[in-house]
Amino acid sequence: MNNINLKRLALRLNLSVSTVSKAFHDNYDISPETKKRILKLAKQLNYQPNTFASNLRTQKSRTIAVVIPEITNNFFALAINGIESVAREKGYHVLIYLTHEDYANEVSFIQHLQSGRADGVIISLSDSARSVTHLNNLRNKDIPIVFFDRIYDGMKATKITTDDYESSYNATRYLIELGCSKIAHFYYSKDLSIVNNRMKGYLQALKDYKLTFQKRYLVGCSSNNHENYQLIKRHLTKANRPEAIFSSFENLAILCYQVCEELKLSIPGDVQIVSFSNLETAALLNPSLTTITQPAYEIGQKAALALFQALDKEGTGLSNEHIVIKSELIKRNSTTRLENPSFRKP
Amino acid sequence: MNNINLKRLALRLNLSVSTVSKAFHDNYDISPETKKRILKLAKQLNYQPNTFASNLRTQKSRTIAVVIPEITNNFFALAINGIESVAREKGYHVLIYLTHEDYANEVSFIQHLQSGRADGVIISLSDSARSVTHLNNLRNKDIPIVFFDRIYDGMKATKITTDDYESSYNATRYLIELGCSKIAHFYYSKDLSIVNNRMKGYLQALKDYKLTFQKRYLVGCSSNNHENYQLIKRHLTKANRPEAIFSSFENLAILCYQVCEELKLSIPGDVQIVSFSNLETAALLNPSLTTITQPAYEIGQKAALALFQALDKEGTGLSNEHIVIKSELIKRNSTTRLENPSFRKP
DNA sequence: CTGTTAGCGCTTTCAG
DNA sequence: CTGAAAGCGCTAACAG
Numbered sequence: 001m002n003n004i005n006l007k008r009l010a011l012r013l014n015l016s017v018s019t020v021s022k023a024f025h026d027n028y029d030i031s032p033e034t035k036k037r038i039l040k041l042a043k044q045l046n047y048q049p050n051t052f053a054s055n056l057r058t059q060k061s062r063t064i065a066v067v068i069p070e071i072t073n074n075f076f077a078l079a080i081n082g083i084e085s086v087a088r089e090k091g092y093h094v095l096i097y098l099t100h101e102d103y104a105n106e107v108s109f110i111q112h113l114q115s116g117r118a119d120g121v122i123i124s125l126s127d128s129a130r131s132v133t134h135l136n137n138l139r140n141k142d143i144p145i146v147f148f149d150r151i152y153d154g155m156k157a158t159k160i161t162t163d164d165y166e167s168s169y170n171a172t173r174y175l176i177e178l179g180c181s182k183i184a185h186f187y188y189s190k191d192l193s194i195v196n197n198r199m200k201g202y203l204q205a206l207k208d209y210k211l212t213f214q215k216r217y218l219v220g221c222s223s224n225n226h227e228n229y230q231l232i233k234r235h236l237t238k239a240n241r242p243e244a245i246f247s248s249f250e251n252l253a254i255l256c257y258q259v260c261e262e263l264k265l266s267i268p269g270d271v272q273i274v275s276f277s278n279l280e281t282a283a284l285l286n287p288s289l290t291t292i293t294q295p296a297y298e299i300g301q302k303a304a305l306a307l308f309q310a311l312d313k314e315g316t317g318l319s320n321e322h323i324v325i326k327s328e329l330i331k332r333n334s335t336t337r338l339e340n341p342s343f344r345k346p
Numbered sequence: 347m348n349n350i351n352l353k354r355l356a357l358r359l360n361l362s363v364s365t366v367s368k369a370f371h372d373n374y375d376i377s378p379e380t381k382k383r384i385l386k387l388a389k390q391l392n393y394q395p396n397t398f399a400s401n402l403r404t405q406k407s408r409t410i411a412v413v414i415p416e417i418t419n420n421f422f423a424l425a426i427n428g429i430e431s432v433a434r435e436k437g438y439h440v441l442i443y444l445t446h447e448d449y450a451n452e453v454s455f456i457q458h459l460q461s462g463r464a465d466g467v468i469i470s471l472s473d474s475a476r477s478v479t480h481l482n483n484l485r486n487k488d489i490p491i492v493f494f495d496r497i498y499d500g501m502k503a504t505k506i507t508t509d510d511y512e513s514s515y516n517a518t519r520y521l522i523e524l525g526c527s528k529i530a531h532f533y534y535s536k537d538l539s540i541v542n543n544r545m546k547g548y549l550q551a552l553k554d555y556k557l558t559f560q561k562r563y564l565v566g567c568s569s570n571n572h573e574n575y576q577l578i579k580r581h582l583t584k585a586n587r588p589e590a591i592f593s594s595f596e597n598l599a600i601l602c603y604q605v606c607e608e609l610k611l612s613i614p615g616d617v618q619i620v621s622f623s624n625l626e627t628a629a630l631l632n633p634s635l636t637t638i639t640q641p642a643y644e645i646g647q648k649a650a651l652a653l654f655q656a657l658d659k660e661g662t663g664l665s666n667e668h669i670v671i672k673s674e675l676i677k678r679n680s681t682t683r684l685e686n687p688s689f690r691k692p
Numbered sequence: 693c694t695g696t697t698a699g700c701g702c703t704t705t706c707a708g
Numbered sequence: 709c710t711g712a713a714a715g716c717g718c719t720a721a722c723a724g
Contacts, residue, residue, distance in 0.1 A: 003487065005701060016711045021703060029709055046483055048460040052402040053701035056716050061398070063441075071430075072423045080417055084444050088451075093463065095409075096442045098430050105434075114394040117439065137392055141349065351717060362695045367719060375693055399717030402700050 004045045013041060024049065055116075063093040064307060065118035067109055069101045069126050069150075073250075074278040075296045076124070079148065082300020083122060090308055092119075101127035101223060110134040114141050120307045125150040127189045127223065144310035144318065148303045149294075150192050156320045158306040162294045162327040164194050168201025168246070170329055171274045171292055175244040176209045180272055184217040184235060184242035186252045188228075198248050198276070217242055221252055228252065232259045236271070247275035253289070274329075294327040350391045359387060370395065409439040410653060411464035413455055415447045415472050415496070419596075420624040421642045422470070425494065428646025429468060436654055438465075447473035447569060456480040460487050466653045471496040473535045473569065490656035490664065494649045495640075496538050502666045504652040508640045508673040510540050514547025514592070516675055517620045517638055521590040522555045526618055530563040530581060530588035532598045534574075544594050544622070563588055567598055574598065578605045582617070593621035599635070620675075640673040 010020045015034065022030045023038035041047075055061050066083055068076045080096070087094050095118055099105040106126045111134055113121055120143060123135075132152055139145060139155070151159040175183050185202045187195050199218075206213050219235060221228045232255050235241065247253040253275030257267065265271050277291040302323055310319060356366045361380065368376045369384035387393075401407050412429055414422045426442070433440050441464055443455040452472040457480055459467055466489060469481075478498055485491060485501070497505040521529050531548045533541050545564075552559050565581060567574045578601050581587065593599040599621030603613065611617050623637040648669055656665060 006703095007701075017702080018704075018712075019710055022710090025703080031709060034709085046460065046486075048458070048462075050402070050701050051461040051463045052398045052407070053716090054703070056396070056398040056402055056718090057701080057703045059716075071417070071426055072420060074418060077418045077423050080442070081444065084417075084442065094442050096426070096430065096440050098427065112394070114392065115397040116394075117397045140392075352719095353717075363717090364696075364719080365694055368694085371719085377693060380693080396717050399700090400719070402702090403717080403719045405700075 004047045005050065009038070009042060009045070009047055013038060059116070061093075061117060061119050062091060063095060063118045064304070065095040065097060065109075065113055065121045067097045067099060067106065067121060067123040069099050069124060071096070071098055075149070075294060078278060078296035079124075079300035079303070082297040082302075083304045084300075086301050086304040086308070092308075099126040103128040103130065107134045110138050113143065114138055116141075116143075118143070120144045120146070120311050122146045122148065122303045122307055124148050125152060125192070127192065130191075144307060146303045146307045146310070148299055150194055153193065156318050158303075158310065158319050158321050158323070160299055160303050160306065160323045160325065161194065162299070162325050164197035164327075165201040165204075167292045167327045167329060168198040169205045170201075171290075172202045172205035172246055173209065174290070174329065174331070175246060175272055175274060176205065176211065178244070178272060180242075180244035181211055182214075182217065182240065182242045183211070183244040183246055184219055185246050185248070186219045186221055186232070186256070187248035188221040188223065188252070190220065195248055202246055216240075225251065225255065229255050229259065232256055233263070236260065236263055236265065242271065244272035245274070247273065250275055250277035250279055250291075253277060257289075276327075291330050292327050293330050295325055299325060350393045351396065355384070355388060355391070355393055359384060405462070407439075407463060407465050408437060409441060409464045410650070411441040411443060411455075411459055411467045413443045413445060413452065413467060413469040415445050415470060417442070417444055421495070421640060424624060424642035425470075425646035425649070428643040428648075429650045430646075432647050432650040432654070438654075445472040449474040449476065453480045456484050459489065460484055462487075462489075464489070466490045466492070466657050468492045468494065468649045468653055470494050471498060471538070473538065476537070490653060492649045492653045492656070494645055496540055497668075499539065502664050504649075504656065504665050504667050504669070506645055506649050506652065506669045506671065507540065508645070508671050510543035510673075511547040511550075513638045513673045513675060514544040515551045516547075517636075518548045518551035518592055519555065520636070520675065520677070521592060521618055521620060522551065522557065524590070524618060526588075526590035527557055528560075528563065528586065528588045529557070529590045529592055530565055531592050531594070532565045532567055532578070532602070533594035534567040534569065534598070536566065541594055548592055562586075571597065571601060575601050575605065578602055579608070582606065582609055582611065588617065590618035591620070593619065596621055596623035596625055596637075599623060603635075622673075637676050638673050639676050641671055645671055 006017050006020055010017045013020065015038070019030065019034065020038050023035045064087055066080060071077060071080070084094050097109040099109070103126050114137060121138065123145060124147070132155065135145060135152065135155060145155070146158045146160070148160040151161055172183060183206070185199060187199060189195050203213060219231065221231060236259050245256055247256065253273055256273055260267055260271060267273055274290045274292065278293055278296050302325070352363050352366050356363045359366065361384070365376065365380065366384050369381045410433055412426060417423060417426070430440050445451040445455070449472050460483060467484065469491060470493070478501065481491060481498065481501060491501070492504045492506070494506040497507055518529060529552070531545060533545060535541050549559060565577065567577060582605055591602055593602065599619055602619055606613055606617060613619055620636045620638065623635070624639055624642050648671070
């Protein structure tokens with residue numbers, strides 16, 4: 001083991017371990033020359049302090065954990081991008097945990113994170129999450145939590161969401177103003193806070209515009225896309241098929257596209273579609289997709305900033321702030337195109 | 347600090363620390379009843395062993411690091427998915443580092459990883475990577491490295507790529523067989539292994555089919571998409587504009603789409619486009635996009651498996667295997683559609 | 693089957 | 709300005 005450590009470094013310099021250690025932590029009294037000598041040899045020998053030893057000693061990991069349902073989804077990918085950008089700036093490391101919408105995974109991850117592996121946790125709840133004792137356990141160990149998008153309201157913690165209710169309301173109104181009266185809403189995971197809010201916005205818009213709500217236009221989907229495909233197909237084949245679709249999730253909208261293609265329904269000629277979606281490139285490729293787009297990168301950044309704030313004033317009582325960020329209704333139709341496409345920034 | 351640890355657990359049970367410790371490491375001799383007692387109290391008190399203490403002691407972190415250029419890219423997102431799936435199965439944790447194609451970031455991440463924070467590293471090189479002393483430093487600390495997609499050939503390590511040369515050759519041939527003779531190739535980052543191989547496949551196909559290579563159809567792009575947009579526009583406005591485009595990267599293909607839209611060129615009527623792309627949904631939304639699609643999830647899995655193999659037989663000499671995985675040419679045109687869309691699996 | 697003990701490598705107080 | 713020493717929490721060899 002030619003591994004270099006403080007002790008060996010000290011030995012070669014005829015200094016004590018503590019002196020050498022101090023050289024790496026500026027604030028200590030140590031003569032400039034010795035410091036220079038130490039740093040020089042350290043660089044030369046390519047010395048890297050052992051993370052675990054210092055973590056153990058200081059009880060800090062300089063690491064945050066991000067727990068999300070999935071990553072092959074532009075919203076979460078962008079959010080991680082935002083989180084990583086501020087974490088790196090602060091010299092923190094980022095652990096990733098993917099629940100794949102499985103509550104058991106979520107519990108096991110959170111349970112493990114009590115080990116101190118991370119100083120704080122940013123989480124977007126899994127689809128099937130119910131009990132939250134695992135989250136309470138974590139909190140009892142003074143590990144701060146920040147929720148984003150799929151939040152749990154019952155815990156004192158910073159939460160970051162978008163204006164799901166308002167944007168859904170506006171999207172529905174947009175469809176109504178286009179002249180549609182038969183507007184279907186496709187959703188799943190009724191237990192998720194966001195799903196609920198989106199549905200409420202939809203229902204309220206119908207109400208305000210005096211459209212009678214029809215139960216058959218409220219379509220709860222499952223997590224099985226093949227089943228969903230058939231379900232959607234059935235709905236678009238019926239005599240009374242909807243003139244417009246408002247979808248809670250991008251992948252449901254994509255299924256709608258595929259169904260329309262199979263059924264030779266033109267979009268937006270036969271059916272209008274508006275969906276939550278952050279898949280900018282998809283939208284760019286298909287000019288008839290109107291989307292509600294969440295500023296995922298900013299959400300990620302905000303979440304990370306909130307977490308660091310909590311870490312800084314640790315113990316001073318937890319923030320219970322609920323930050324709501326505006327999402328954008330991006331209207332497109334076959335004749336207009338997006339100006340200044342922002343590509344896959346940043 | 348109400349934090350529970352081995353010592354406190356032992357105290358409450360009137361046992362020694364070591365006995366308690368043994369209860370958590372099955373293989374030791376310890377009476378079934380004591381073990382049960384210990385585990386019971388541990389669960390009750392919600393005990394979680396301190397990661398850093400055991401890491402420090404065992405010199406193992408049960409953590410791997412993934413260093414990639416970006417994450418808002420379906421290829422890398424899927425790859426992480428694959429990596430995470432096998433890591434979780436093995437009880438490993440995953441650290442994420444995003445270089446944003448910046449070599450300085452790559453160096454600093456790798457430099458830090460010598461601290462032992464991770465047992466091994468999976469990396470796809472940054473765009474601008476040149477010197478590899480940082481990688482050598484890491485290797486000197488016996489931290490295994492696995493390369494994927496954007497590999498560095500000069501180091502003894504497992505490397506996983508797709509058949510870039512062959513798939514590019516086939517894609518080019520496909521365009522030729524459609525009757526195109528003026529085929530442009532758009533690329534960037536000539537230093538990347540994959541870019542080189544893709545270009546070679548393109549050139550060889552031209553040669554084999556006796557098409558004279560024209561320098562102006564070989565278009566090197568930059569990392570600035572706004573510049574690229576203009577560049578592509580210029581190329582598609584010229585009198586002698588290409589009949590087909592073969593693009594090394596998805597985002598360049600998307601720019602082509604946008605340019606075509608602006609110039610009112612129909613795809614595939616006026617211009618055929620084939621591109622490397624893993625953005626399945628985008629392809630689904632736009633039926634005229636023909637893609638070379640890499641099995642990113644499998645690549646991630648293979649990379650992780652290779653890394654764990656290296657970790658297992660640590661010191662027994664490094665593997666220098668180069669695994670090549672086939673990518674798929676998915677042909678689409680406006681009249682056919684994909685059968686059995688796999689959605690965003692898995 | 694259980695306990696004692698010696699560190700892993702680092703930080704940090706305290707004494708010189 | 710430098711050094712000695714204690715200890716973070718855990719593991720594992722060794723003794724009993």
